[in-house]
Amino acid sequence: xxxxxxxxxxxxxxxxxxxxxxxxxxxxxxxxxxxxxxxxxxxxxxxxxxxxxxxxxxxxxxxxxxxxxxxxxxxxxxxxxxxxxxxxxxxxxxxxxxxxxxxxxxxxxxxxxxxxxxxxxxxxxxxxxxxxxxxxxxxxxxxxxxxxxxxxxxxxxxxxxxxxxxxxxxxxxxxxxxxxxxxxxxxxxxxxxxxxxxxxxxxxxxxxxxxxxxxxxxxxxxxxxxxxxxxxxxxxxxxxxxxxxxxxxxxxxxxxxxxxxxxxxxxxxxxxxxxxxxxxxxxxxxxxxxxxxxxxxxxxxxxxxxxxxxxxxxxxxxxxxxxxxxxxxxxxxxxxxxxxxxxxxxxxxxxxxxxxxxxxxxxxxxxxxxxxxxxxxxxxxxxxxxxxxxxxxxxxxxxxxxxxxxxxxxxxxxxxxxxxxxxxxxxxxxxxxxxxxxxxxxxxxxxxxxxx
Numbered sequence: 001x002x003x004x005x006x007x008x009x010x011x012x013x014x015x016x017x018x019x020x021x022x023x024x025x026x027x028x029x030x031x032x033x034x035x036x037x038x039x040x041x042x043x044x045x046x047x048x049x050x051x052x053x054x055x056x057x058x059x060x061x062x063x064x065x066x067x068x069x070x071x072x073x074x075x076x077x078x079x080x081x082x083x084x085x086x087x088x089x090x091x092x093x094x095x096x097x098x099x100x101x102x103x104x105x106x107x108x109x110x111x112x113x114x115x116x117x118x119x120x121x122x123x124x125x126x127x128x129x130x131x132x133x134x135x136x137x138x139x140x141x142x143x144x145x146x147x148x149x150x151x152x153x154x155x156x157x158x159x160x161x162x163x164x165x166x167x168x169x170x171x172x173x174x175x176x177x178x179x180x181x182x183x184x185x186x187x188x189x190x191x192x193x194x195x196x197x198x199x200x201x202x203x204x205x206x207x208x209x210x211x212x213x214x215x216x217x218x219x220x221x222x223x224x225x226x227x228x229x230x231x232x233x234x235x236x237x238x239x240x241x242x243x244x245x246x247x248x249x250x251x252x253x254x255x256x257x258x259x260x261x262x263x264x265x266x267x268x269x270x271x272x273x274x275x276x277x278x279x280x281x282x283x284x285x286x287x288x289x290x291x292x293x294x295x296x297x298x299x300x301x302x303x304x305x306x307x308x309x310x311x312x313x314x315x316x317x318x319x320x321x322x323x324x325x326x327x328x329x330x331x332x333x334x335x336x337x338x339x340x341x342x343x344x345x346x347x348x349x350x351x352x353x354x355x356x357x358x359x360x361x362x363x364x365x366x367x368x369x370x371x372x373x374x375x376x377x378x379x380x381x382x383x384x385x386x387x388x389x390x391x392x393x394x395x396x397x398x399x400x401x402x403x404x405x406x407x408x409x410x411x412x413x414x415x416x417x418x419x420x421x422x423x424x425x426x427x428x429x430x431x432x433x434x435x436x437x438x439x440x441x442x443x444x445x446x447x448x449x450x451x452x
Contacts, residue, residue: 007031011039018046026055026062026074034069041070042125132160132259140267146170146177147209149271153260154181154211161253162245164222165191169198170238170268173288175205182212183245197227197241226254228261230268237268284357286335287342295356295364299415302368312410313375314418315365316426317341317382320402320434322361333393337401340391348385349378372409372439379405379437387435402435409440 002019004010007028014022022040024033033053040046052073053066066074135156143149150168157166158181166181180194191210199206227241240261244253282294290298302312319325319341326334338361345355345363354366365382367375383405391399406426410418425440432438 007033007036011036014040014046014049015043018049021050021052023052023054026053026066034065034071037066037069037071129255129259132256133263136260136263137266139264140270143267143271145275146179146268146271149267150179150181150209151211153264157181157242157256157260160256161242163253164243164245165194166243167194167198167241168238169203169240170272171203171236172207175207176203177207177209179209180211182210193222193225193243194241197225197243198239224253226257228257230261230264232265232269237265237272240264287339287357289342289345289363290354290356292356292358292364295354295358295366296415298354298366299418302366303410303415303418310369311371311374313367313370313372314408314410314422315367315375315379315382315437316358316406316419316422317345317363317365317379317403318405318426318430319361320404320430325399329393329397329399333399336393337391337399340389340401341386341403344385344389345382348382353378372407375409376407376437376439379407383435383437404429404434405437407437407439 002013004013007024008031010022010024011031013019022036024036026033028036037051037053040049040051050072051070052075053071054075055062056076063074136153139149139152139156142152153168154166157163164183168179170177170179176199178195178198180191182191182194195206195208223244225241225243227239229236230238230240240257242253242257282290282297284291299314305312319337322334322337325337338357341363342355342357345365349355349365350367352368354364354368356364356366358364365379367378370378383403387402391401393399404426406422406424406429408418408422408425421440425438429436429438
């Protein structure tokens with residue numbers, strides 16, 4: 001056990017030979033116990049050493065600063081029982097610290113610094129981290145969705161660190177979405193290590209979004225990767241990783257990434273709630289497809305394009321004799337049948353097609369970029385897939401199903417007229433015997449058969 005008459009002497013002694021623990025007055029002449037604690041925490045050689053601060057007063061401000069300075073315990077001389085409890089805790093803390101890896105290298109710049117220089121270095125680091133934290137927290141105010149959030153994060157990170165790639169993963173209902181911001185030298189090709197650093201084998205299918213940075217003269221080689229999970233109250237919200245360039249190796253990248261992982265939780269949670277709200281407002285609760293409101297909005301946007309190029313078609317899909325399913329098998333079976341049709345639509349339709357539950361047992365496919373005959377081919381593929389894929393009910397029964405489809409190509413005019421054209425084609429498919437696809441023409445209204 002060694003003693004020092006002031007905090008400055010204690011610091012020099014601890015740095016030259018790191019002790020098992022440090023016990024100091026909270027307020028001492030020159031260098032305070034709070035500053036002593038911060039300086040010990042700021043040096044890799046003594047960062048693990050437990051520190052206990054003593055005082056005659058128990059004001060809240062002193063407790064607050066002691067805790068924020070990294071002290072392990074706060075002792076009140078007027079409370080002997082508290083001192084005994086804290087000393088017992090200290091014994092355990094010291095034992096754990098001894099088992100931890102405390103063989104970190106000394107920081108040469110700090111080792112040569114005077115105490116004012118050390119304090120200045122710590123203050124500079126603290127201010128840097130505080131500004132970074134503030135910038136990270138502000139991301140949520142400008143981001144409308146995760147795409148915007150990642151774009152803002154990439155802009156911020158390019159101002160702080162030099163990297164070959166930055167990656168962010170976000171769990172989705174079906175798999176995981178991965179965003180990568182890459183150095184221009186990676187443009188047009190895969191980036192080794194980016195996706196594996198933020199995706200686990202259990203995450204499922206990966207939806208990849210890649211952005212390239214602005215061109216620069218140098219092409220730094222890949223350096224070490226810093227990867228961290230983003231969690232909020234024990235829930236995994238995503239993962240973030242950065243591959244630093246070897247031309248700028250420093251302690252900043254891991255520190256900044258650690259701050260990013262911690263501070264991105266709330267912005268990511270906030271934009272996730274916004275996305276969930278939008279999705280719920282535009283999604284059919286039963287099938288998970290877009291709802292009628294979302295489909296009308298999409299159609300309105302597409303039909304407002306000047307002219308009819310690229311082409312646009314729609315297909316109205318109606319389950320044949322659906323009322324019989326509800327009447328004979330029950331409404332639960334009817335719901336299962338509708339979900340089955342939705343699943344087939346997802347499997348058969350093109351990736352850029354909008355699939356929506358139009359209402360009741362009707363579905364709508366918005367086929368952007370297809371003329372009427374090409375859309376008829378897609379619709380026929382949907383019809384055939386449903387006809388040969390019976391719905392399996394919860395009780396194991398197999399329920400054969402067919403659909404009738406009306407297809408229309410946009411020729412100008414209103415959304416309502418466009419939909420009415422497809423509706424007439426659908427009724428014609430019903431009249432012709434169901435389980436078929438009809439392409440719209442200029443025919444007038446058709447009376448639907450009974451029991452559609």
